[in-house]
Each structure stands twice: as structure tokens, then as C-alpha cells.
Amino acid sequence: MPHEIDVVAKICAHHNHDPAALLEILHDTQEEFGCVSDDAARTIAERLNISRADIHGVRSFYGDFSRQADKPKLKLCRAEACQAVGSEELARRLSDKGIASETIYCLGNCALGPAAMIGERLIGRASVELLEAELADD
Amino acid sequence: MTDTPRLYLSRDAAALSVGADAVAAALPRDQLVRTGSRGMLWLEPLLEVETAQGRIGFGPLSVMDAKRLADAGFPEDDATCLGKVEDLPWMKVQRRVIFERCGLIDPLDLDAFEASGGLDGLWSALGKTPSDIVETVTRSGLRGRGGAGFPAGIKWKTASEAVADQKYICCNADEGDSGTFADRMLMEGDPGQLIAGMIIAGLAVGATKGFIYCRSEYPHAIATLKAAISAWEARGWLGSDILGSGKAFELQLRRGAGSYVCGEESAMLESLEGKRGQVRVKPPIPAISGLFGKPTIVNNVLTLASVPWILAHGGEAYAEIGHERSRGTQAYQLAGNIRRGGMLEADFGISLRDLIEDFGGGTLSGRPLKAVQVGGPLGAYIPADDLDLPMDYEAFAAAGAMLGHGGIVAFDNTVDMAKQAEFAMEFCAEESCGKCTPCRIGSIRGAETISKIREGENVEANLELVEELCTVMTDGSLCAMGGLTPMPVMSALRHFREDFISSDPKLEDMVD
Numbered sequence: 138m139p140h141e142i143d144v145v146a147k148i149c150a151h152h153n154h155d156p157a158a159l160l161e162i163l164h165d166t167q168e169e170f171g172c173v174s175d176d177a178a179r180t181i182a183e184r185l186n187i188s189r190a191d192i193h194g195v196r197s198f199y200g201d202f203s204r205q206a207d208k209p210k211l212k213l214c215r216a217e218a219c220q221a222v223g224s225e226e227l228a229r230r231l232s233d234k235g236i237a238s239e240t241i242y243c244l245g246n247c248a249l250g251p252a253a254m255i256g257e258r259l260i261g262r263a264s265v266e267l268l269e270a271e272l273a274d275d
Numbered sequence: 276m277t278d279t280p281r282l283y284l285s286r287d288a289a290a291l292s293v294g295a296d297a298v299a300a301a302l303p304r305d306q307l308v309r310t311g312s313r314g315m316l317w318l319e320p321l322l323e324v325e326t327a328q329g330r331i332g333f334g335p336l337s338v339m340d341a342k343r344l345a346d347a348g349f350p351e352d353d354a355t356c357l358g359k360v361e362d363l364p365w366m367k368v369q370r371r372v373i374f375e376r377c378g379l380i381d382p383l384d385l386d387a388f389e390a391s392g393g394l395d396g397l398w399s400a401l402g403k404t405p406s407d408i409v410e411t412v413t414r415s416g417l418r419g420r421g422g423a424g425f426p427a428g429i430k431w432k433t434a435s436e437a438v439a440d441q442k443y444i445c446c447n448a449d450e451g452d453s454g455t456f457a458d459r460m461l462m463e464g465d466p467g468q469l470i471a472g473m474i475i476a477g478l479a480v481g482a483t484k485g486f487i488y489c490r491s492e493y494p495h496a497i498a499t500l501k502a503a504i505s506a507w508e509a510r511g512w513l514g515s516d517i518l519g520s521g522k523a524f525e526l527q528l529r530r531g532a533g534s535y536v537c538g539e540e541s542a543m544l545e546s547l548e549g550k551r552g553q554v555r556v557k558p559p560i561p562a563i564s565g566l567f568g569k570p571t572i573v574n575n576v577l578t579l580a581s582v583p584w585i586l587a588h589g590g591e592a593y594a595e596i597g598h599e600r601s602r603g604t605q606a607y608q609l610a611g612n613i614r615r616g617g618m619l620e621a622d623f624g625i626s627l628r629d630l631i632e633d634f635g636g637g638t639l640s641g642r643p644l645k646a647v648q649v650g651g652p653l654g655a656y657i658p659a660d661d662l663d664l665p666m667d668y669e670a671f672a673a674a675g676a677m678l679g680h681g682g683i684v685a686f687d688n689t690v691d692m693a694k695q696a697e698f699a700m701e702f703c704a705e706e707s708c709g710k711c712t713p714c715r716i717g718s719i720r721g722a723e724t725i726s727k728i729r730e731g732e733n734v735e736a737n738l739e740l741v742e743e744l745c746t747v748m749t750d751g752s753l754c755a756m757g758g759l760t761p762m763p764v765m766s767a768l769r770h771f772r773e774d775f776i777s778s779d780p781k782l783e784d785m786v787d
Contacts, residue, residue, distance in 0.1 A: 157567075159549030160532050164491070191550075198551040198708075200533030201491050216453030216702075217648055217695070218684045221611030222639060242535060242652075242702065244492050245456040246289050247684065248316040248609060248616025257494040261292030 144169055145177045149184035156185045159195055163202050171206030209237035210275060211268065212254040218247035227251050230265045236272070279306050280349065283323040283330065285378065287312035287463050288495040289456070290319040293335070298322070301341035311464015313378035314618035315365055323360055324349045332357035365619060365634060370596065372584045372604045373577055374620045377464035383502050385510055388467045394518070396583030400475040401520045403586075408479035409435050412582065414590030416602030421447055421538075421575035422650065422679040422755075424601070424668040427582075430572060433562040434480040437570035442482035444473050445547065445566060445573045448489040448496070449531050449538040452651025454682030457606035457618050458576035462489065462496040465580075466503035470526065472579035474517060475586055476572055477524045485524060486566070488543050490531040500528050535652075535706040539754045540573040542708055553708040554754045575680070577606055598624025601667045601678075609635045611648075611684035628662035630683060642687040646771070648695075650679025652702050653759035655766035656692065675769075677762060692771035696764045697725040703760040714757025717748040721764065728775055738775065741768070 148165045152158040162181055166173050173181075178192040196202045213231070215224050231238055238253075246252035249261030253268055255275050260267065284290075284299050286309035298320040299307060315321060321334035322341065333344060333355045340355050347353070360366060371377075380387040388394070400408050413428025434442060446469065450458040461469060473485045489497055504526055507513040515523045529547055531537050537546045541555035544566050565571025581603060585593045597603050601623035607630055609616045614636035631637070631647060638644050644659040655676035657664070664674055671678045686695075703718035721744050728737045745761035752758040768775060 155549075157547065157549040158529075160530060160546060164530055164532065194551050195549070198534065199531075202532060214453075217652060217698075218454045218610040218682075220695075220698070221684055221686045221690065241492060241533075242706070243451055243453045243455075245450065245459040246292050247454045247456055247611065247682070248613065248618075249289055249292055249319075250611070252292065254492075259288045259292040259495070261289065 141170060141174065141176055142180050145180040146184060149181060154184055154186075156187050159185065159187075159192070160199070163196060163199075167202050171208065172203045174204065209239050210255055211236065211238040211272065212241045212244070213238040213263075214242070214244045214246070214250065214252040215240045216242040218243075219250035219252055222250045224251040227263060227265065231268065234265065234269075236265075236268070278348070279303070281325040282307045283310050283325070283379075284308075285310055285312040285319060285321060285464075286382075287319075287460060288493070289316045289460075290321070291495070293319050294338070295320040297338050298336050298341045301338050302345055308381050310380060311377040311382050312460055312618075313360065313366065314374070314460065314620075315363070315615070316617035317615045318357070328359060330360045332360040332363070365615070365617075369619050369621050370604055371620050372593070372596075373461060373468065373580045373606060374465070374618075375584065376468070377461060380465075382464050382466055382499055383506060385467070385506055385512075388465075392587065393467050393471065393583070394512075396586035397471045397474055397518065399586040400478050401518060401522065405435055405479050405481060408475060408586070411590040412479065412585060415585045415593035416590075416597070416600075417578065417581055417585060417593065418601065418603075418668065419575055420577035420581070420605070420680065421540075422452075422677070424678070427574060427578055430562050430574070431476065431479050433560070434482070434570045434572050437563055439570050441484065441567075441569050442480055443566045443569055443571040444476045444480070444482045444485040445544065445561075445571055446473055446485065446487040446576055446579055447538065447540060447543055447573055448487050448493075448576050449543060450493075450576070450680065451490060451535040451538045452653075452680050452682050454610040454648065454684035455608050455651060455680045456610075457608050457681065459493050459496050460618055461576055461580055462493070463499045466500050467507070468580045468583055469576055470503060470507055470513065472582035473526060474513070474524045475582050476574065476579060478522060480570070480572055482570075482572065483523045483525060485526045486547055487526070487528045488531060488537070488547055489528060491533055497528065497530060504528060535702075536708045536754075536756050539756060541754070543573065544571065551708070553710045554756075556753065577680075596622050598622065598665060598667045600669055605666060605678075605681050607634075607666065608682045609685070610682060612638045612640055612687045613685040614639050623667050624665045626662065627657065627664045627666060627683070630666070631662060631685060635685065638685060638687040640687045640689075642689065644685060645688040645690050646686045646692065648684045648686070648763065649682070650677040651682055652699060653677070653755060653762055654679050654682075655762050656695065656770065657766070658770045661770075675762075675766065677759070692767040692774040693725065693729050696767040696775075697722055697729065699760055699763040699767075700725060703756060707756060711751070711753040711757060713748045713751035714753070714760070717744055717752075717757060718760060720744060721748070721760075725764070734776055738768070
């Protein structure tokens with residue numbers, strides 16, 4: 138898709154083709170397309186003059202990046218502070234309702250758990266009902 | 276109270292998570308200042324109304340409450356009125372050094388920042404020689420707040436004496452520990468305190484470039500930091516001529532990407548170089564050879580944010596605060612199953628029991644407390660009977676625990692500690708960078724073995740195996756990820772052995 142290549146090339150130029158800014162480039166690409174596709178990875182490799190293997194290595198190491206646009210909208214914290222207020226039960230009930238969620242370890246809202254995030258919207262004291270309403274709003 | 280008093284409402288992510296924006300929309304816009312949070316998160320959204328006596332608090336507010344209060348002129352006999360915020364028990368015992376203006380001002384209002392003394396430390400540093408700055412920090416006794424508690428002065432001295440064409444200041448804002456959020460609160464509530472601390476560190480060691488490595492799970496902190504950096508540059512407070520001094524410091528924000536191990540300093544440096552976040556073998560230490568192989572200071576957000584106060588008031592004044600060898604203040608974060616959760620900054624030495632019972636008010640569920648985990652996922656589980664422990668690096672270490680970044684997660688008596696131990700291993704397996712075998716393989720074997728124990732398979736033999744595995748991980752791992760995962764596992768095993776064996780169906784069969 139030429140459009141994708143153009144946009145990714147622009148992102149690389151915005152970061153001065155700096156290999157040290159690879160995470161920022163991957164973030165911008167992920168935000169734009171919901172993933173870092175193999176085509177995008179190839180473009181980044183060419184522009185930054187690093188190998189595709191390097192890009193793949195970084196993309197697969199970090200949870201924020203995905204090869205395909207398959208990340209659920211809902212992020213759910215499953216770390217200890219949220220476990221202590223029922224995040225596991227919440228995850229089970231969401232799954233029973235067919236609501237997909239991505240497991241996150243800590244959203245920094247540990248005093249008001251269970252914590253969830255939709256886009257950049259942080260949600261405290263999350264329940265199935267609250268999350269259903271928030272997803273409907275989105 | 277005037278007819279149109281100034282109103283203050285937090286824009287901290289935690290406050291937003293329970294509806295602060297909707298409450299803000301119900302208040303008169305021209306009177307409203309959005310601030311950081313005071314840390315009393317159970318009271319959010321917390322509205323503060325300026326009066327001749329000081330700020331009066333109202334909270335936690337619903338949209339309906341906010342409308343009613345605005346219509347009635349914020350009467351102090353309203354059911355949501357908390358009285359003077361500074362007089363609340365939670366606020367009264369605090370000593371705010373790092374968070375001195377968090378919750379008081381608009382975090383992006385540079386005039387308010389300067390008027391409240393925000394630049395005092397930086398001005399003081401600009402009038403000192405680099406070695407005087409290092410000496411002041413050394414005399415303060417400041418220790419790294421990321422968890423390890425390494426003396427900041429020694430680290431700074433090492434980097435200042437290294438000879439190189441470029442040095443770096445890297446702020447570790449990859450606050451991945453569950454139960455911690457003080458870095459986030461500071462970055463959102465008073466980013467200037469951190470920026471000033473980083474510039475001072477740069478002046479001290481001769482570094483002209485800095486990076487803040489902030490985890491991507493904190494979009495609000497990232498947005499605030501970006502805006503703050505731009506505003507500081509526009510004022511000439513950052514850049515090639517800081518406050519007209521002729522000294523330069525350039526600051527960039529970089530986002531993490533969902534990797535816990537990148538909170539480990541050498542993994543963070545790899546990540547800042549655009550690579551997989553794999554830990555480096557030490558030595559060399561970063562102060563000698565860090566980012567791009569150059570001398571680099573890596574300090575936590577709260578370490579750097581303590582520095583402006585130290586420079587403004589002197590190293591001795593800071594050293595007078597604290598307990599034993601833990602000098603200064605600590606940001607305590609109460610989290611998990613706790614009635615009054617939030618952040619408070621107080622001297623080292625306060626007891627865990629005071630924090631949980633007096634501040635926290637016990638569990639949120641109302642059930643008896645069973646355990647608290649202090650210091651994040653790699654910290655020990657401490658049973659409810661052992662809470663008389665002073666919050667102090669050495670006291671915790673002596674008790675086989677770790678103060679870490681000051682996060683305290685409470686669990687009520689419904690928690691299964693064997694499950695928590697299994698999770699600790701699973702988390703390590705999930706987040707291990709994979710470089711060393713004890714961490715990469717040990718965590719997977721550990722999770723499998725604890726799972727077998729929970730299913731009642733060869734319980735005694737498998738318990739022995741877990742203990743042996745923990746010894747190997749502790750002794751043989753490259754960094755704290757594999758090295759400290761045994762801490763929650765072994766503490767759970769030591770204090771709650773019954774949770775590991777009571778799920779043994781074969782044992783129950785035998786009893787029958």
C-alpha cells in the first residue's frame with residue numbers, strides 16, 4: 138500500500154532517521170495503522186539503514202507493538218494492586234461476555250483499581266457495567 | 276468567601292479516572308484552576324475552594340454535587356465539605372519536599388511555579404561550581420528512590436570525574452511496579468520540579484543532554500511533560516542559555532513500549548538507543564559508560580525531583596530529615612485493597628502499621644488484612660502480624676523485604692498466597708528480557724512447579740525444588756528481575772506455607 142509507505146517514510150523523517158528513535162517511530166506507526174506491518178518495517182529499515190531483523194527484534198520485544206492490527210480497544214490491568222480488588226474476576230466476567238481485553242501490568246491507578254484504559258482514557262474502580270458503558274461511548 | 280472564589284480541581288490521571296473532567300464541566304470555568312493531585316485519591320474528584328482561611332475541600336464529588344455546590348456558593352455545611360484541606364489528618368503529618376507544590380498550582384503555569392520558589396534550587400546551582408553541587412547532594416545523604424537506594428552523591432561524583440565529549444542525564448520514569456504511582460503524580464502535577472532537578476544534575480556532572488524515559492502506560496504524564504518541556508524552552512529555562520547563565524541543557528522525552536524490564540537501568544539505556552530492552556552486564560557502570568557508551572547518570576524521577584529542594588535549602592537541612600541511614604522523605608503509596616488509597620510524602624521511619632491502619636484505614640472490603648506487598652512485584656509479602664516495621668531501607672532488608680519505590684499493596688484474607696507466588700513467577704517469565712538463563716528459564720520452571728504444588732502434586736518435593744530454584748535465580752541472575760522474583764515467592768512460602776499445602780487434594784484424601 139503506497140499510502141502506508143509514504144506515511145511511514147514521513148514518520149522516519151520527522152525523527153531525523155535516527156536509529157535511537159526507533160521506539161518513537163514504531164509508536165507513531167502503531168498509532169497511525171494499529172500495527173507495524175511487515176511493509177512498514179521494511180520501509181523503516183531502509184530509511185534508518187538498519188536491518189529488518191533489528192526492526193522485527195524490537196517490534197516483537199515490546200508489548201505495545203504488533204505485527205497485525207489485532208489489539209483490543211480495552212486494556213485491563215492485571216497486576217497485584219488490581220488483583221487485590223478483583224481484577225481477575227473482572228477479567229473472567231468480561232471474557233464470558235465476549236469482551237476482549239489486552240492484559241496490562243499497571244496503569245498507575247493502583248489506589249482506585251481495578252484500572253482499565255480505552256484509548257488514552259483511564260478508568261478507575263472498573264466494573265463490567267462501567268466498562269460496557271465506556272466502550273459504548275467510544 | 277468572595278462571590279467568585281478561585282476553585283482548584285485535580286487533572287491527575289487518577290482523578291480523571293473517577294470523573295474529574297465531568298465535575299469540572301459543572302463548575303464555573305473562569306474560576307477554575309486544574310492542578311495536580313494532593314494524593315488523597317479516595318477523595319477524588321476533590322474540589323478545593325479558596326477562602327480567607329485557606330482552601331476548603333469538597334469531595335469526593337459527583338457531577339450533581341458539583342452543580343449543587345456551584346449554585347449554592349460552596350457552603351461549608353454541605354455534606355461533601357471536608358474543611359480546610361491542610362488540616363486534614365492525611366495532610367497534616369506530611370513533609371512535602373518533592374511534592375511541595377503538587378496539587379497547589381496549574382502544573383504548566385510557569386509564573387506560579389516561579390512564584391512558589393520553583394527555580395530557587397536551580398538558581399542556587401547556577402551560582403555553584405559543579406563540585407560544590409555534587410558535594411551538596413552528597414552531604415544531603417540522598418539515596419536513589421528507584422528501589423536500590425544507592426547514594427546519589429557517589430553516582431554523581433563518578434560521572435562528574437569521568438572525562439568525555441558528551442555526558443547524559445537519564446531520568447528513569449518507567450514506573451512499572453504495581454502499587455506505585457508517585458512518579459506519575461509528580462510528572463503530571465509538577466513537572467518543573469523534575470526538569471529543574473535534571474538541569475541541576477547536568478550542571479553537576481557536565482552533561483548537556485537529558486532524556487526522560489517515561490512508560491507508555493502514562494499518556495497523561497507524557498502529554499504534561501511534553502508541554503512542560505516546550506514551555507521551559509520557550510522561556511529560555513531550557514536550551515542553550517539556561518536562565519541567561521550561558522550554560523546549556525537540552526531535554527527530550529522518550530516513551531517506553533510496555534516492557535517492565537526497561538525499568539532496569541541498563542535495559543532502559545538499551546531501549547533509549549532504540550534497541551530491545553535487554554540488560555547489560557555490569558561493569559562498566561552507566562556513570563562510566565552508559566548511554567551510547569558515554570558517562571550517564573540514571574536516576575529515578577523522585578531522586579531527581581528531590582534535588583531542587585536540597586540545592587535551595589542546603590544538604591544539611593535535607594540530612595536532618597529521615598531515619599538512620601535513610602535520609603530525607605519518601606513518597607509512600609497506598610494501593611490495592613485499601614480504604615483510603617493514595618500518596619503521602621513523609622520522613623523515612625514511619626511504620627508500615629501506621630501507614631496501613633492510620634492513613635489507609637484498613638482494607639476496602641472491610642475484611643481482615645492478610646498481607647501487604649511492599650516494593651512492587653519483586654518485593655516481599657509481609658503478613659498482617661508483622662506490620663511494626665519502620666519504613667527504612669536497612670530495616671526492610673534486615674527483615675528479608677525491600678522498600679523499593681515505596682509502593683504498598685494491601686490484600687484482604689481472600690487472597691491465596693500460593694497463587695500470588697505463582698503469579699510472581701509468571702510475571703517474571705512474561706517480562707524477562709531473556710538474556711540470562713536463571714531468569715528466562717527459571718521463572719517458567721518456577722511457575723510450572725508452583726502450579727503443580729497448587730494442584731497437590733508431590734507437594735513436599737516440589738516445594739524443595741522451588742526453594743532451590745529461587746536460590747539459583749537469586750544468585751545467578753544478571754539483574755533484579757530474576758534476582759528478586761524469589762523475594763515475593765519465598766516470603767509467601769515462609770509466611771503462608773498453609774496456602775501452598777492446603778490446596779493439596781491428596782492430603783485432604785488422606786485426612787478423610
